[in-house]
Amino acid sequence: MSTSPVDIARTASLASRTLKAVSGADRNAALTAVHAALAKSQDAILEANQKDMQAAQKLIDAGKMRQSLAKRLFLSQSKWDGMLEGILDVRDLEDPVGKVTLATKLDDGLDLYRLTCPIGVLLVIFEARPEVIANITALALKSGNAVILKGGKESTNSFSAIAKVVSEALASTAIPPGAVQLVETREDVSALLDQDQYIDLVIPRGGNELVRHIKENTKIPVMGHADGLCAIYVHSDADVEKAAKVVLDAKTDYPAACNAVETLLVHESAATTVLPKIASTLLQAGVSLRCDPVSKAALKSSTLDPAHKLILQEATDQDFDTEFLELTIAVKTVSGLDEAILHINAHSSGHTDAILTESKETAESFMNRVDSAGVFWNCSTRFADGFRYGFGTEVGISTNKIHARGPVGLEGLTIHKYQLRGNGQGASDYGAGKRAYLHQKIENVEI
Structure with missing residues (x-):
């Protein structure tokens, strides 16, 4: 089976359509499985992280890496515990999908509803911080989104170890294959940034150079921040x-x-x-x-x-x-x-x-x-943090002025769609001398 960037994006798009129909209970069960698998694999993952830290120290000594990046790379026990806690926190949050945020009676037998729904396919690109894999997997699955993850080369060992555990855990759940995919090369990312017909949102997690590069090289909407000044x-x-x-x-x-x-x-x-x-x-x-x-x-x-x-x-x-x-x-x-x-x-x-x-x-x-x-x-x-705000964890912090802003949790990973439920009406039935719209708020919504 080919794993070209186009195939990865197409597979994610197909998976996202199936994922939208997966029940909230099944999505929660998947997060429980991921949490259990990661907890069981703690020693192996932390050992992989130590390999990344050893390689990072050599780069620091050679003046090729900043100490601040190495701090983000280090998967300390507190970060590990927070990562696991975050998965369960997200699992236990209210299901963000299918919530009615507006209900209006346009006319008798013509009811309008606005419901929350997943964005679709997320491409998340991050530097260091290997715990991001678990955080974003939890948020993406809980919100019904498929996700493609790309970690930085400095976290290759940690990234691969966590990714392997997550993939194996999801294989035994109701989550469709391709809902969570991982890519490792920079060339893959460049090609994925061209897949605007399949990928709906790019979320960069890293320094300003990374964010600016992505914004300048894709037509896909980008959510994130360049600096934390x-x-x-x-x-x-x-x-x-x-x-x-x-x-x-x-x-x-x-x-x-x-x-x-x-x-x-x-x-x-x-x-x-x-x-x-x-x-x-x-x-x-x-x-x-x-x-x-x-x-x-x-x-x-x-x-x-x-x-x-x-x-x-x-x-x-x-x-x-x-x-x-x-x-x-x-x-x-x-x-x-x-x-x-x-x-x-x-x-x-x-x-x-x-x-x-x-x-x-x-x-x-x-x-x-x-x-x-x-x-x-x-x-x-x-x-200013998704966990501290009660979001369970966050996919990132956005300084955008449209859609999500600030720490982005589940709400920021959903959009909405309008459902209009009628009984044979046409727009030409309404107007001067014809029927008038009621525009009445519907109470006690049940759909």
Whole structure:
């Protein structure tokens, strides 16, 4: 049997049509089987991941891989446990398929329904992060979508080990063959990006170079984000202890994540009151601060530890457009809320941005005016995550302004269709001097 990219895409398309008719119970049973098979194969998969990590270390030593990418590649015990938990969390969510979101009586015996349905075929391309295979398989199957997965070459061993287990587990379920397929070469991806007649949506999970390359080389709609350039604005009335805790978490909880903070904006009056405590907390955690002249001067004249004052760096304009993905943060003072919002809307990637303030009015203004998928008040940007939102897991985070935005869970993997149920009516039956539309909401829908 040929496994050319065209055949892979065509097989996925055919499988997606069958998958739409698979019951929610059977889809749940498939996820249970996948979970059990992965749990049973933990030792073999983690051993495969260690091989990838050893190869990655050689690339890091040779200056050919960033440490942040290796962190994403590492399948730690906590990631493994989270991956398994995510599969069951997704399984136990409400079935997203076939939900009636609108019901209108156009006329007696002419009823209109809007129902949720799968998108069809997903092509998901990701770098590192081998747990993504299980996450996306769970979300795709639960939402009734077929999926083609392509992992990065740096995760080849992990990818292959997990993929083998998933495929074998699904073979004994009601999921049609071809609903989950895996490809390994870059050439396959290039060819798949041309299959717009079979593939409905591309979801890239990786750095900005990957995302931009995909967007420039396909006619298929692309959902995702290029950068995670997140900012936190510290207003003049921010609580010192609260601000230090939130910024520390947003920067250091997982620096290589796309929802880690990269830019710290500080109200000029807070540069001498709140910033020193934040800076001290960050510096003690090993974070490098790249400061604009005003913030650097404020810290130099503060009670900050003299040793810490010596390692403050000067920020460049480029720093405020950089996703560091490591223990580095750019610091800038602003005159107030308006300038902070202008800066964020000009430099942010539209991912997640936060404000620290004790004023509800100021916070509401910030959250209404900042044009990002996530806008937070007095909490860490690290909360921008499908699992933390209660989605079970996520297929990715979208900064698009159509369909899904922010962490994309099951809802983001469904669209809708309209069903009109009549009794021989024609459009010409309605109009001036003829029948009039009722347009009445149907209560207690049963179809």
